[in-house]
Amino acid sequence: MKIVINEQNRRNFVSQVESMLHDKLSKCYQCGKCSAGCPVNFEMDYTPNQIIKMTELGMEHTVLNSKTIWLCVSCNTCSTRCPKGFEVAEIMDVLREIAEKRGINSKVEKEIRMFHEVFLNNVKSNGRIFELELVGKYKLKTRHLFRDVFLAPKMIEKGKLKMHGEKISDLNRIAKIFKDFE
Amino acid sequence: MKLAYYPGCSLKGTSFEYEVSLLKILEVLNIEIKEIPDWNCCGASAAHSINHNLSVALPARNLAIAENGGYESILAPCAACSNRLKTASYELKTDDILKDKVVNSLGMPYAAGIDINNMLEFLSGVVGEDKIKSMVKKPLNGLKVASYYGCLLVRPPKIMQFDDPENPVLMDDLVALTGADPVDYSYKTECCGAINSLSNPDVVTTLTGNILYDIKKHGADLIVVACPLCHSNLDVRQREIERKYGEKIGLPILFVTELLGLSFGIDPKDLAIDGHMVAADKVLKKIKEL
Numbered sequence: 356m357k358i359v360i361n362e363q364n365r366r367n368f369v370s371q372v373e374s375m376l377h378d379k380l381s382k383c384y385q386c387g388k389c390s391a392g393c394p395v396n397f398e399m400d401y402t403p404n405q406i407i408k409m410t411e412l413g414m415e416h417t418v419l420n421s422k423t424i425w426l427c428v429s430c431n432t433c434s435t436r437c438p439k440g441f442e443v444a445e446i447m448d449v450l451r452e453i454a455e456k457r458g459i460n461s462k463v464e465k466e467i468r469m470f471h472e473v474f475l476n477n478v479k480s481n482g483r484i485f486e487l488e489l490v491g492k493y494k495l496k497t498r499h500l501f502r503d504v505f506l507a508p509k510m511i512e513k514g515k516l517k518m519h520g521e522k523i524s525d526l527n528r529i530a531k532i533f534k535d536f537e
Numbered sequence: 538m539k540l541a542y543y544p545g546c547s548l549k550g551t552s553f554e555y556e557v558s559l560l561k562i563l564e565v566l567n568i569e570i571k572e573i574p575d576w577n578c579c580g581a582s583a584a585h586s587i588n589h590n591l592s593v594a595l596p597a598r599n600l601a602i603a604e605n606g607g608y609e610s611i612l613a614p615c616a617a618c619s620n621r622l623k624t625a626s627y628e629l630k631t632d633d634i635l636k637d638k639v640v641n642s643l644g645m646p647y648a649a650g651i652d653i654n655n656m657l658e659f660l661s662g663v664v665g666e667d668k669i670k671s672m673v674k675k676p677l678n679g680l681k682v683a684s685y686y687g688c689l690l691v692r693p694p695k696i697m698q699f700d701d702p703e704n705p706v707l708m709d710d711l712v713a714l715t716g717a718d719p720v721d722y723s724y725k726t727e728c729c730g731a732i733n734s735l736s737n738p739d740v741v742t743t744l745t746g747n748i749l750y751d752i753k754k755h756g757a758d759l760i761v762v763a764c765p766l767c768h769s770n771l772d773v774r775q776r777e778i779e780r781k782y783g784e785k786i787g788l789p790i791l792f793v794t795e796l797l798g799l800s801f802g803i804d805p806k807d808l809a810i811d812g813h814m815v816a817a818d819k820v821l822k823k824i825k826e827l
Contacts, residue, residue, distance in 0.1 A: 366658065375589070384620055394728045394744055426737070430728035431692035435702050444693070448585055455587045455775070468738040474583035482577040484546035493735060503738065506773060513812050515551045515773075523575050528644065535642040536591040 358414060372410055375449045378498045380411040389433035389443045399423040400463075403433055403443050410446065419454040423447070425464035430496025466497050482529045485520025540663070541651075542570040543599055545618035545765075546578050551773075552602045552615075552765035554809035558794040559614055559656075561807050565798075566664060566672060570612055573603050579621040582732040590635060593736060596625035597639045599650035601647040610652040612659045614794075616689040616764030617731070619655035620697065627654060655690055656701065656763040657707045659689060669714050674802035676716030678827060680820070682796065683720040683757035684708035685748065687767040688728050702726065708793060715800035722755040724748040731766035738774075745770045746778045749786050759789045759820050761796050768792065772814050789817035799824060 373379060390402035399410065400422045406436065409418050412454035418424065419524045427463050453469070454461070473493045477484050494500050523529065549654055563570060576599050584592035600622060603611050604642035613619035629636045629649045640647050654663060679803040688706050694702040703726065727748055730741035749771060762768050772790040779786050790813060798808040799821075810817050 394730070395740060398740055426733075428728055428730055428732050429586065429686075430688040432726075432728065433686070435692050435694055448589060451587050452589060460694070464737075467736040468587075470733075471583040471586050474581065475588075475591070478578045478580060478584075482575075484550070484578050484581075486546070486550045487791055490735065497736075504733065506777075509814060510551070510773070513814060514553060515812065515814075517550050521549065523577050525575055529577055531644075532594045532598065532642050533591070536588065536594050536636070 360413045362413075363413075368413050368415045369411060371453065372446070372449055375452070376442055376445055378445070380407060382441045383407045383411075384439065386438060388436050388438065392432045392436050394430060394432065395426050395428055398426050403427075403447075406450070407441070407446060408445070410450070418450055419457070420461045420463065422463045424450045424454065424514045425467040466499070469493065469496050479529065479533050481520055482523030482526055483521050485517075487516055487518065488520055490509050538610060538663075539608045540568070540570045541603040541606065541611045542572045543576055543603070543611050543613040543618060543622065544572060544614040545613065546581075547615055547765035547769075548615075551770055552792075554812040555614060555765055555768070555792045555794065557807075557809035557812075558792055558798050561673060561803055562794050562798045562801060565801050565803065566668065568664065571608075573599055573611070576602070577718060579618045579625075581617055581621065585621070585624075586732075590638070592621065593625045593635060594639045594642055596622045597647065598643055599631060599647050600629075600649075600651055601640075601643050602652075603645060603647065604647060604651040605645055608651065610654060611655075612654050612663075614656040614659075614763070616655060617766055619653060620689040622653045624696055626651070649681070653771070655699070656692065657711065658823065660711055660793070660797070661707055666710070666714060669711070669797065673715060673800045674826070675800055675824070677796070677800050677824060678716045680717040681720050681756055682711055682712045682717045683722055683752045683755065683756045683760045684725065684793075685760050685762050685767060685771070686726050687731070687762070687764050688726065689731075689764060691726055691764075699753065706765060708761065712796065715796060717796070717800075718751070720757040722751050722756050722757075724751045724804045729767050729770040731764075731770060734766070734770055734774075741770055742774055742781055742783070744776050744820070745774055746782055749767070749775065749778060749788060750782070753786055757788065759791055759796075759817065761791050761793045765792045775815050787815070787819075789813060789815050789820050791817065
């Protein structure tokens, strides 16, 4: 596979990632320890160390459209074990955030992305999570209407699924926080 | 010491058993905590996954309300909430530019001085082992208990500053105080897949299955946790995992507060142990016969 990368674009992408990450990509010497300990490596299209290298090489289209950035569960095992103290888990946060801000509507793992979006919308409208509403809206959006539904009757019986959510009083402040940082 | 309490959304919903049992044992221990007024969601995994600054600003509002209310320390029993509050506190201490923006957005001062405790730090540090030991009325001698820590209590160690990140023992020590035997096993800090429980359930049942079968193999009677998300995956999805692998597990998952409560001689109903999906009847019977 031949990929042609414009050096100026590469530098721009690397500097955007590094400034958000507060860390240097060149720290990584590709030992692969992050990928060896990653609990979700078996599902990923690129291992975490490959993502770091591809980011450094400026392969932005590939990393921003990868399954890996969405499959990462932020367990932080990689960063904890990195012999160079590189922020491996955080680079996934940074790449997700760039993908989200650029409006990259990748088909891969889009349900994971949608879940984060529906979750934050729920925080925006209530100040807190109303679980039943969160699950309902997520299901409507992904059309997975029946997945996990078998769990509902017993959860309701046990009192785990509340029928009413709580709203905080100072929702204006929450709206301001979202406005300032979204 | 004035203690603020940050329950978080899970303790008011799917993990209500955690709050019920916590409040009950604190009543017995005679320790007073005050819920942070008008607290908001910490943003959980969703915020840091797609918006770093928001993931600092949302918890910061709770930190600022508690600090301005004159509290010195916050108890955040949910591992995810405590992780997000500690991370926000760390970011606000180390990034002055972001701190100015956040304080401005919150419309109230914040000195970044308030201390945050997760459940285990609170129990062993604030309450203290001696006090807990003195309350044990019903020693759980011979009960085999596996402590599952998961990710968010221990990692990243730079910010969490909690025990050994690869082999933590703080919860095992608390288990030992009740008279029960801590079970040693390999998956103490492996991830259950929490964040993607709804959006990627197949991966979550694989990860959680690894943990449950390893604990089963080591002969535990039950598992204790200090995280609502871990609890949800281990408890709520246990039947599904049994069906996936065709092998019975049948391990009740208790919050650490429930196990302490049982050793204090508190009625299981008052600890909401009947609120779990996997029934703890066999274990409760075993305890009764001790």
